[in-house]
Amino acid sequence: MAKGNTEKMWKKAMGVTAFIVFVGFGAVLVSLFRWQIVRGEELSAKALNQSLHSTTLSAMRGTIYDATGTKVLAKSASVWTVVLEPNYFKDDDGKDNEALRRKVSSGLSRILDMDEETIYEKTGENSFFTYLKRRVESDVKDEVTAFLKENDIDNGVRLIDDYKRYYPYGTVASTILGFTGSDGQGLGGLELQYDSELRGTAGRMISAKNALGTDMPFEYEQLIGAENGYDLVLTIDETVQSILEKYLEQGIEQYQIKNGAVAIMMNVNTGGILGLAVKGDYDPNDPFTIYDEEVRKEIDALPEDKQDEAYNNALQKQWRNKAVSDTYYPGSVFKMCVGAMGLEEGVITEESTFTCTGSMPVEGVTGGISCWKHAGHGLENFHDGLCNSCNPFFIHVGELLGAQTFAKYREAFGFTEQTGIDLPGESWSLYHSVEDLGPAELATESFGQNFSITPVQMITACAAVANGGYLMTPHVVDRVVDSEGNIVRKADTSYRRQVVSEETSKTISRILYDNATFGTASGGYVMGYRVCGKTGTSEKVAEFNADTSPDKKMKYIASYCGFAPVEKPQYALLVFFDEPDGDNNGNLTGGNAVAGPIFSAIMEEALPYLGIEAQYTDEEYETLDMVTPSAVGLTLEEAYRQLDELGLSYSVVGDESDSSILVTEQIPQVGENVPKGGKVVLYTNGYSEEDTLVEVPDFTSMDLSNANYAASLAGVQISVSGAGATEGGSASMQSVEPGTMVKKGTVITITFVENINTETFVPLG
Structure with a gap:
């Protein structure tokens, strides 16, 4: 009995042991499967991470x-x-x-x-x-x-x-x-x-x-x-870019610009941007330093708890690309597009007439909308209406087009979409929908007010007006290349769509050429380069309406947009100044007087660099400056003879007791321009440096006669620029700042502009 019990117990123990072994091995196998198969890759990665740094x-x-x-x-x-x-x-x-x-x-x-x-x-x-x-x-x-x-x-x-x-x-x-x-x-x-x-x-x-x-x-x-x-590899040319920035800075200082400036130059046939200048700007080598000294002083003067916020706001403003990220009312520059719409649709021709009485009745606007010329332009055809920048005429064109057709072309010119420029932060435009484009809205948009676009949208539309009607995609990168110089990607220079016909493009271009030569855009005239141009002086209405101060006044944006040469346009340029405060006398705030001379100066320097040859008319050739010959190293007698042969006068500073005395210096220097019939000042030994310096006068707003008289009294000479010099225009810009001390005989280039106050105020009822 005992033996049987023992055997049973042994068998039972063996069974339990076997079960335990089975379960144990089963658990091990399950665990191995889990760790090796299910989580094997994860654990291997962790092990690798633990063993590698x-x-x-x-x-x-x-x-x-x-x-x-x-x-x-x-x-x-x-x-x-x-x-x-x-x-x-x-x-x-x-x-x-x-x-x-x-x-x-x-x-x-x-x-x-x-x-x-x-x-x-x-x-x-x-x-x-x-x-x-x-x-x-x-x-x-x-x-x-x-x-x-x-x-x-x-x-x-x-x-x-x-x-x-x-x-x-x-x-x-x-x-x-x-x-x-x-x-x-x-x-x-x-x-x-x-x-x-x-x-x-x-x-x-x-x-x-x-x-x-x-x-x-x-x-x-x-x-x-x-x-x-x-x-x-960019489409930006450093030389062109530097030219744009140089003249923007000059304009900002001369016309006391309060809110920055923009200049964009585009190849009208490819959309490539040769230069895109924004002032103020910053140094990307040290981007977190506020570049504007006045802004730094304002921040330092704030309480400490306000400085961080002001500093961050100032940084964001100086980094902001105003040409791409800011919108503005384009003003009368937009009239080149409205004119193209009217010609393309056949609602007007170049000879279509309209009588401007100084204002235009518009439904919904009490008192109507005034022209900048309050007396009115009288009977004028479309050619003259564009050259006169007559607002009532363009309200009339807008009415002839109607809201639907106007909106169709507004979209076709790219004003309702982003341009697609390859720069970050491009803004969307603000405009009235077709449903909201009532008589008042259509009227104001027809002359460039009451809707907002970016500067890059405006230059792109201008290029379409110039190049035969083709809307391009603006871009600043020409190609992406690898370290071996292989092209990875090239910019697409095909056009997006044709907005107007080549015939319409040529007609508008011809009128804009006349406008820049003797119309309201003569401030942008460039001798020998057959420039086409249109001015804009747009009101900052939204800011004016939001201002609750009793002494508020309207602020403006002065712009000039054009292209050259008229026969086969290649380069378009937009110059844009935000809030000009005028010259030192508080004058000059309009697009023709402020942006026009800067446009002219940029084109005059950039076009020869870009390979565009000057073609002077007989009248222009007669007024061309001469290149100053070299008199240094000659005796006074030899210098006198040479200058007499060229029709130049002369004076001597220093010892002139003997005609065999050598010339040691001259003003203007060799190679610089001197007006025909102008003077070369010859310097010899024996003079005091202080006796040779004279102060540059302020020529602003003078006509040519008075400018010549002031220059003569000061001991300097003037070189004339701009179409307004012979047409009763006024001096708008000078190449050397008033009050600067220069040597006797120095040549100061003065830009003369007609119609200084054109478009400076357009009441909206």
């Missing part, structure tokens, strides 16, 4: 070139990152080498301008890799290298290649280029728009860790090289 290595950001392909506008310069390898600061037995740590901390703190104790703490970390300081320049890198060599330090401190963005031309094209952040990412302009192309692919340095989690020495590292970014 990965460090990002910067790729070299692509270079940005101007249109010539030779001028570098933005590049990545080599800098270095200083890295510590703390485990090399230990002895063979694993104890800290206190003396070495102190030596390294002391030396690097001086070179890197860092706190010594901070560096000392880092030298004690349990690692073979820790960052100390990023993006140090070459001179600092050389000091670090010399320090390590002098102290026989082979391990523990490393220098890794890195890159820093650099803009060789400073403020030039800053709002186009943008800038990069501390980690190399694009934060504005093309740097942001083309960030993915420019930044390349970062590399990796992968180092192994031991079982304790400590980085292994660099022998166990694997380096995966970075792939450099693509380069950009």
Whole structure:
């Protein structure tokens, strides 16, 4: 019995044991399946991460070139990152080498301008890799290298290649280029728009860790090289860009511009932007510094709790690309488009007539809408109506078109959509829908008021008027290329649609040429270059209505838009000044007087550079300045003879007691312009420098006769520019600021403009 019980118990125990073994092995198998199969990849990755340390290595950001392909506008310069390898600061037995740590901390703190104790703490970390300081320049890198060599330090401190963005031309094209952040990412302009192309692919340095989690020495590292970014070749020409910026700055100072300025030059046949200047601007090498000194002073004068907000607002304003991100009423510049609409639809011809009485009755507007010429233009045909910039005539054209047709062309010219320019932050226009385009809205939009567009939309529409009616896509990047120079992507220069016929385009161009020569846009006239142009003086109505101050006054935007040459247009230019406050006498706020002379000066300098040859009329040729001959090194007798033969007069400053005395200097200098029949001042030895200096007068608002008289009294000469000089015009701009001290005989270029007060105020009822 006992034996049977024992056997039963043994069998039972064996069964339990077998069950336990089965369950146990089953659990193990299930666990193995879970860890090896189900989560195997995840755990392998974690194990790899625990045994490897990965460090990002910067790729070299692509270079940005101007249109010539030779001028570098933005590049990545080599800098270095200083890295510590703390485990090399230990002895063979694993104890800290206190003396070495102190030596390294002391030396690097001086070179890197860092706190010594901070560096000392880092030298004690349990690692073979820790960052100390990023993006140090070459001179600092050389000091670090010399320090390590002098102290026989082979391990523990490393220098890794890195890159820093650099803009060789400073403020030039800053709002186009943008800038990069501390980690190399694009934060504005093309740097942001083309960030993915420019930044390349970062590399990796992968180092192994031991079982304790400590980085292994660099022998166990694997380096995966970075792939450099693509380069950009722009349509922006640095020379053209600099010309635009130079004259915008001159206009801002001369006409006391309160809210910035824009100039855009476009190739009308491709949409390529040769120059896009915005003032004020900033230096992308130091983008977080407020560039405008007056703004900095205003911020510093604020209470401390207000300064941060004001600083951030000022930064956003100086980074903002006004040409792309701001909207404005285009004013009478828009009339070139409305005229093209009317001609294309056949509701008017060049000879269609209208009688301007000085105002136009409009349904919904009490008292109607006035013309800038309150007495009215009388009977005029369309050609004269455009040259007169007659608002009632264009209200009449708008009525003939009707809301539906007007809106159709407004859309076709691109005013209801973004242009697609390859710059960030492009704004949408603001306009009345067809349903809301009642008589008053249609009337005001017909002469460029009461709807808002961007400057880049206006220059794009102007290009369509000029090039045969084809709407292009504006762009600033011509091509994206790799490091071998292979083209990765090219800009699309095909047209989006044809808005008007080539015949309409030619008709409007011819009228705009007459307008720039003897019409209300004569401020933009350029001798020899057959420029077409239209002015605009638009009111900032929304701001005026929102202003509750008792002494509020209307603010204006003065603009000039045109193209050249009339026979085969190639380049269009828009110049735009926001809130001109007038000259020193409070005069000159209209588009013709303010923007016209700047447009003229830009075209006069840019067109020859771009290969457009001057074609002077007989009348223009007669008034051309001469090139001053060289008299330096000649005797007075020889100089007199040479100048007499050229019809130039002369005077002598210094010793003229003997005709054999040598000329040591001359004004104007050789190669500079001098008016025909003008004077060359010859300098010899024996004169005092102070006796040769004279003060430049303020010629503003003078006619040609008075300007010549003032110049004669001051001892300077004038060179005449602009169509208004012989037509009773007034001086609007001068090449040298009033009050400047110059040498006797210096030539001052003065731009004369007719119709100074054209369009300066258009009451809206």
